Amino acid sequence: MPDPKPLYDAVLTGNAQEAKALTQQALDEGVDPLVLVNESMVPAMDEVGRRFQANEYFVPELLISARAMKAALDLIRPLLASRGNQPVGRVAIGTVKGDLHDIGKNLVASLLEGGGFEVIDLGVNVPPEQFIATVKDRQANIVAMSALLTTTMPAMKTTIEALKQAGVRDQVKVLVGGAPITQKFADEIGADGYSENAVGAVALAKQAIKA
Numbered sequence: 483m484p485d486p487k488p489l490y491d492a493v494l495t496g497n498a499q500e501a502k503a504l505t506q507q508a509l510d511e512g513v514d515p516l517v518l519v520n521e522s523m524v525p526a527m528d529e530v531g532r533r534f535q536a537n538e539y540f541v542p543e544l545l546i547s548a549r550a551m552k553a554a555l556d557l558i559r560p561l562l563a564s565r566g567n568q569p570v571g572r573v574a575i576g577t578v579k580g581d582l583h584d585i586g587k588n589l590v591a592s593l594l595e596g597g598g599f600e601v602i603d604l605g606v607n608v609p610p611e612q613f614i615a616t617v618k619d620r621q622a623n624i625v626a627m628s629a630l631l632t633t634t635m636p637a638m639k640t641t642i643e644a645l646k647q648a649g650v651r652d653q654v655k656v657l658v659g660g661a662p663i664t665q666k667f668a669d670e671i672g673a674d675g676y677s678e679n680a681v682g683a684v685a686l687a688k689q690a691i692k693a
């Protein structure tokens with residue numbers, strides 16, 4: 483394992499070119515892509531969040547760090563996806579209505595692909611109707627929702643209610659996640675599963691398919 487600090491610093495300071503180059507170099511040296519995610523990239527975004535909260539970083543800094551994270555993730559995503567074998571289930575994943583954060587959602591989507599799932603990524607700001615249409619038209623058997631804002635957490639509940647109204651709630655397992663989400667909240671809104679990270683999301687999805 484190379485020193486995690488240079489990639490951490492590149493994401494933290496929003497140096498996308500450097501983040502990409504360091505990621506490519508590490509991958510060429512045979513470093514496990516998940517090590518890069520877990521030891522450099524996610525901790526860097528955590529520090530970005532801390533600085534934002536402490537008024538040391540503002541939205542432009544958030545954006546350039548997110549861009550650097552995305553540049554590095556773009557190199558990692560295909561490698562995670564190619565780890566899978568047979569499709570084990572079909573997941574409709576999206577960040578809920580009103581919420582534009584997609585870094586965690588993209589990570590979950592990549593690992594699910596790596597875990598052998600077919601992933602239909604609906605993107606960000608996804609209204610309930612779009613989840614419902616995907617369940618109906620594409621026979622998704624898992625709905626995975628991400629939310630990063632406390633103000634958009636209720637959209638998860640709204641989506642579950644809408645799935646019920648549309649008569650498709652029983653056809654799917656609903657998984658939820660994102661920094662402000664807790665197991666307690668997941669239970670309260672009637673979700674089938676919650677995980678605090680992307681690795682756990684894959685285990686959860688596999689369990690959900692079996693149940």
Ligand code: B12
Nearest residue numbers: 531544582583584585586628631632659660661679680683
């Ligand atoms: C990057 C970022 C942004 C970027 C997003 C870029 C992008 N393309 O995503 C930009 C600059 C656009 C942004 C905008 C805003 N942001 Co912002 N942002 C962040 C930041 C720094 C990092 C988020 C992140 O990517 N984390 C890294 C990923 C890997 O972690 P994650 O998303 O939690 O995902 C992991 C798990 O949660 C889990 N997971 C995630 N989804 C799912 C789904 C399932 C099904 C499962 C099982 C698991 C799972 O697995 C993931 C991997 O392990 C956070 C602070 C933080 N540390 O969380 C603030 C933060 C989320 N933002 C915040 C705010 C306030 C905003 C704005 C309102 C700012 C503004 N005034 O404009 C806007 C809102 C825009 C909108 N409508 O969505 C606040 C939210 C506060 C709150 N209580 O709601 C935070 C917490 C910052 C803070 N400390 O104040 N933001």
